[in-house]
Amino acid sequence: MKSRTVVLSLVFAALAVGIALLSLSIGTSKVPVGDVVEVLLGGGRRGQRLIVLELRLPRVATGLLVGIAFAVSGALLQTLSRNALASPDVVGVNSGASAGAVAVIVLAGTGGGNISGFAGKVGIPLAAILGGLLATVIVGVLSIQRGQVDGGKVVLIGVGIAAAANSLVAWMLVIGDVNDAGRAAAWLAGSLNARAWSDAVPVLIAVVVLLPVAILFNRDLSAMVLGDDVASSLGVRVARIRLLLLIVATLLAAMATAGAGPIAFVALVAPQVALRLTRMERPPLVTTALLGAVFVVLADLVARNGLGWLHVGPYELPVGVITAAAGAPYLLHLIGRQQRGR
Amino acid sequence: MHVENLTLAYGPDSPVVAGLTLEVPSGRLTAIVGPNGSGKSTLLRGMSRLLTPQSGQVVLDGQDIHKLPARELARKLGVLPQGPVTPEGITAAELVSRGRHPHRGLFGRLTAADDAAIDEALAAVELTELRDRPVEQLSGGQRQRVWIAMVLAQGTPHLLLDEPTTYLDLAHAVDVMNVVHAAAHTAARTVVVVLHDLTLAAQYADHLVVMGEGRIAAQGRPVDVLTEQLLDAVFGLQATVVDVGGAPVVVPDRRLAG
Numbered sequence: 001m002k003s004r005t006v007v008l009s010l011v012f013a014a015l016a017v018g019i020a021l022l023s024l025s026i027g028t029s030k031v032p033v034g035d036v037v038e039v040l041l042g043g044g045r046r047g048q049r050l051i052v053l054e055l056r057l058p059r060v061a062t063g064l065l066v067g068i069a070f071a072v073s074g075a076l077l078q079t080l081s082r083n084a085l086a087s088p089d090v091v092g093v094n095s096g097a098s099a100g101a102v103a104v105i106v107l108a109g110t111g112g113g114n115i116s117g118f119a120g121k122v123g124i125p126l127a128a129i130l131g132g133l134l135a136t137v138i139v140g141v142l143s144i145q146r147g148q149v150d151g152g153k154v155v156l157i158g159v160g161i162a163a164a165a166n167s168l169v170a171w172m173l174v175i176g177d178v179n180d181a182g183r184a185a186a187w188l189a190g191s192l193n194a195r196a197w198s199d200a201v202p203v204l205i206a207v208v209v210l211l212p213v214a215i216l217f218n219r220d221l222s223a224m225v226l227g228d229d230v231a232s233s234l235g236v237r238v239a240r241i242r243l244l245l246l247i248v249a250t251l252l253a254a255m256a257t258a259g260a261g262p263i264a265f266v267a268l269v270a271p272q273v274a275l276r277l278t279r280m281e282r283p284p285l286v287t288t289a290l291l292g293a294v295f296v297v298l299a300d301l302v303a304r305n306g307l308g309w310l311h312v313g314p315y316e317l318p319v320g321v322i323t324a325a326a327g328a329p330y331l332l333h334l335i336g337r338q339q340r341g342r
Numbered sequence: 343m344h345v346e347n348l349t350l351a352y353g354p355d356s357p358v359v360a361g362l363t364l365e366v367p368s369g370r371l372t373a374i375v376g377p378n379g380s381g382k383s384t385l386l387r388g389m390s391r392l393l394t395p396q397s398g399q400v401v402l403d404g405q406d407i408h409k410l411p412a413r414e415l416a417r418k419l420g421v422l423p424q425g426p427v428t429p430e431g432i433t434a435a436e437l438v439s440r441g442r443h444p445h446r447g448l449f450g451r452l453t454a455a456d457d458a459a460i461d462e463a464l465a466a467v468e469l470t471e472l473r474d475r476p477v478e479q480l481s482g483g484q485r486q487r488v489w490i491a492m493v494l495a496q497g498t499p500h501l502l503l504d505e506p507t508t509y510l511d512l513a514h515a516v517d518v519m520n521v522v523h524a525a526a527h528t529a530a531r532t533v534v535v536v537l538h539d540l541t542l543a544a545q546y547a548d549h550l551v552v553m554g555e556g557r558i559a560a561q562g563r564p565v566d567v568l569t570e571q572l573l574d575a576v577f578g579l580q581a582t583v584v585d586v587g588g589a590p591v592v593v594p595d596r597r598l599a600g
Contacts, residue, residue, distance in 0.1 A: 082429075216448065223443045225432075226492075229392050229423035234496070235416030235444040281432035 005278045005287055012290035019294060020064060023301045024056045028314070062195040062259055063300045063319070064293040065203040067266060069256035071292020072207075072214055074267030075274075075283035076249035079221055080242055081143075083151030084334050087268040088253035091158025092135040094262035095165035097254040098188060100131025102169050105184045106176030125202045125258035132254030135161050136246060149228075149242070190263035190320020192300050199259050206255035210248045214285055217241055225282045263320045265327020266292055272334065299323045343368070343389075343500055343532055348398035350381070350388040357396065358384040359556045366549075371526040372534045373543040376553030377577050382536045383424060385553065386504050389534065390421040402500065416444035420493035424504040424536075428477045434488045435473040438463050441495035463495035467521050483514025490521055501525060503535040507542065515539070519546050540592045544568050552576055565590055 024036045031039070031048050038044045039052045074087035088094050104123040139161055143153035169188065173181040186193075220241050223231040228238045253267060270292040271283030278284050299322040306322070307315050343366040350359040359381040366372055376382045387393035389400050391407055399406045407415055420441070428437070441463065442456045452460070464470045467487035472480065477488055486506055493501060503522060507515035523546050526533040537543040543550060544564035551561045552568075554576040560567045568590040573579045580595040 082427075219443065219446065219448065223440055225429045226437070226440055227423070227427050229421070230426055230440075230492075232392060232412070233390055233416060233419070233421035233423070234440065235413035237412055275431075279431060281429040281436070 002278070002280075005280065005284050008274070008277055009284075009287045009290055012287060012294055016064060016290055016293045016297065019297045019301060020060050023060050023063075023297055023304075024052050026301065026305055027051070027056065058197045058200055059192050059195040059300070060297060061197075062200040062203060063192050063297045065200060065207050066192075066256040066260045066263060067270075067293035067296030068207050068211065068289040069203055069252040069259075069292075070263060070266040071270035071274075071288045071295070072211055072285060073249040073253040073256070074292075075271035075285055075288040076214060076245050076252075077267075078271050079225060079282045080245060080249070081149055081151040081154040082225070083155055084272055084337075085155045085268070085331075086151060086158065087271070088132070088249065089262065089264055089267050090162070090331075091139055091154055092161030092165055093132045093139075093158075093250055093253045094257050094267075095162040095169070096135025097128035097132035097257035098262045099165040099168045099172075100127035100129070100134075100254075101258055102172050102184045102188065103127055103131075105187065106172045106180045125255060128258035129251060129254040131165070132250045132257065133247075135165060136250040140246060186318065187261045189318035190261040190323070191318035192260050192296075192303075193316060193318070195260070203255050203259040206252055210252050211285075211289065214245065214248055217245060218285060221245075221282065261318070261320060263296065264324040265331065266295055266323055268334075269323075269327045269330050270295055272330070295323065295326075299326065343400070343402050343534075345385075345389060346399050346401060348385070348388055348400065349396045350384050350393055351396055352384075352393075357556060359388060361398070362557060364551065364558060364561075366532060366534055368532050369526065369530045370532065370548040371523055371546060372532075372549040372551060373547035374534065374536045374551045374553060375538065375540055375543045376559070378538075380553040380576075381556040382553045383504050386421075386502050386534065386536050387423075390419060390502050391415060392421065392423065413444045416496070416498075418498055419500045419502065420496040420498040422489055422493045422501075422503045422506060424508065426489055428485060428489075430476075430478060432477055433474050434469055434477055434480070434491075435460060435464065437477055437488055438473075438491045438495050441492040441497075444496065459495045459497050463491040466494055466524065467491040481514070483510050483517055486510060486514070486518050487521060490518065490525075494525060499531055501531050501533045503533070505536050505538060507537060507539065515542060522546065540568065540573075541590075544590045544592075568592065 021033055021036055025031050025033045029051060031052055035044055035048055036052055039049050077086045077088060078084055101124045104127045108123060139154060139158045142157045143150050173184060220236045223234045223236045224238060232238050271288045274288040274291050275283045278287055296319065300319040303317040303319040303322045306317060307313055345362060345364040348359060348362045349357050351357040362385065374382045374385065384393065388395050402418055438460050439452060442452065442459060464473050467490055469484060469487055469491065472484065477485055480488065490506060506522065507518050510518060519542060522533060522535055525531050547564055550564045550567045552559045552572060559576045560572055565588065568583055570581060570583050573581050573592065582593045582595060584591045584593055
């Protein structure tokens with residue numbers, strides 16, 4: 001790893017920790033950062049412990065984890081397809097996962113009440129994974145020609161699949177119970193509101209298991225950016241590794257979607273910003289992961305407190321609204337770059 | 343390295359290369375030429391593992407290349423495909439370092455041996471001073487030499503290059519061919535290069551293979567092979583072959599209007 005990449009990774013790690021602490025501190029009832037640290041180390045008053053550990057920490061932890069998961073998923077898909085636009089939120093993986101999750105919320109919903117234990121805890125992540133994998137398989141099969149993946153096709157077909165999955169979601173919202181549909185719609189905006197540890201744990205497992213798998217193939221990815229023919233002549237088993245990493249990327253995006261909804265643009269923007277800052281030829285996985293974590297917790301801090309800071313009221317925004325507001329202009333910038341052939 | 347009764351096809355179509363047998367001279371530069379669609383690039387893909395043959399085999403040091411583990415083959419046989427795409431932002435030295443992939447473990451920095459191989463490869467293509475430049479900022483000829491340095495750094499005793507001079511002007515093509523020739527002669531590598539320029543091939547090759555319609559039409563020393571009769575029969579080209587310092591030069595006959 002180049003020293004520039006190492007330094008940037010350390011900076012992002014420090015930022016992630018700093019913003020997370022700030023996020024645990026700021027809110028309707030303020031807990032000074034010093035007290036937050038004390039609580040995390042096992043001390044602090046009971047009231048503070050409740051606010052920090054029970055109310056805010058699950059939310060911040062989920063934010064950090066889905067940030068990592070989305071960002072790494074985007075880095076993998078962009079590298080494998082050699083296209084900066086090919087991230088799970090653009091090519092339909094998140095939409096497929098959303099369709100799966102919304103199907104569970106709406107079809108297994110109890111009409112306004114909470115979804116019964118099994119359907120909620122296992123059903124939503126499982127349905128999200130199935131939906132995400134289905135989208136990946138369709139996009140993958142349709143965009144491979146003569147064993148080579150066409151990056152441009154990945155994006156075009158992916159956008160189509162995303163549209164199809166989104167209309168399926170819209171249809172389910174229409175036929176579903178009004179309260180279920182309301183909850184599903186809030187979830188679809190990408191929200192970290194009222195996250196519990198049961199939301200964070202599946203994403204934690206996905207990150208702990210899948211990130212090392214991705215890093216294990218880091219060096220093979222370095223060869224694969226030179227093209228499939230060059231990589232195979234360097235001894236890389238291209239078809240096998242691509243399939244494996246596609247599955248890893250899909251699972252990460254699907255689990256993150258199940259945990260916090262399809263938070264927009266994290267998977268697209270984090271790898272590209274990390275790529276530009278490190279000046280590498282492909283998004284560096286660890287730096288991208290940390291930047292993704294920073295992006296989501298920072299966006300959530302703004303989403304949770306932004307309207308309050310503006311004295312508009314005590315309302316919260318879904319975090320996806322903030323990431324979309326920051327990410328959409330960047331998407332347009334990237335499209336412009338590709339249009340100019342650069 | 344030898345090719346035995348090799349039949350290559352893309353899908354169920356009629357074979358592009360049919361039952362071809364070829365003995366590649368060791369430690370020499372072999373050039374494969376032929377008209378468009380004669381199967382010369384396909385043959386090269388079949389000689390590496392980029393294309394699985396329908397029948398026949400390619401034997402390297404006594405072993406069928408399709409039976410070797412991928413990494414082991416990558417330490418014996420380097421391949422530069424036609425028109426490789428350079429990723430944006432990569433520097434010359436970084437690209438060359440990727441050639442060390444089959445020698446490296448999962449983790450860890452480049453070893454002293456890796457660094458030495460990279461330095462040597464960059465020196466061989468005379469790009470040491472441009473090593474930290476992004477490859478996309480280099481000229482076409484320099485870029486092609488970086489790619490050749492990448493396969494040189496792979497440190498393989500056998501090298502296959504598919505049309506390394508395509509799209510280069512003559513001066514740059516000569517630069518590239520000098521590097522390829524040195525790779526065979528100063529480092530005693532077995533080099534096979536597909537070329538479309540007959541005169542360039544004849545200037546540099548120790549062994550010239552002329553392909554036509556998926557078969558070998560002629561092979562041997564360039565002076566013996568490259569005759570006016572052969573050019574007419576294989577390429578449908580009316581030309582005069584002139585001997586310049588022991589190497590045949592192809593001068594096409596003009597057919598001027600009016």
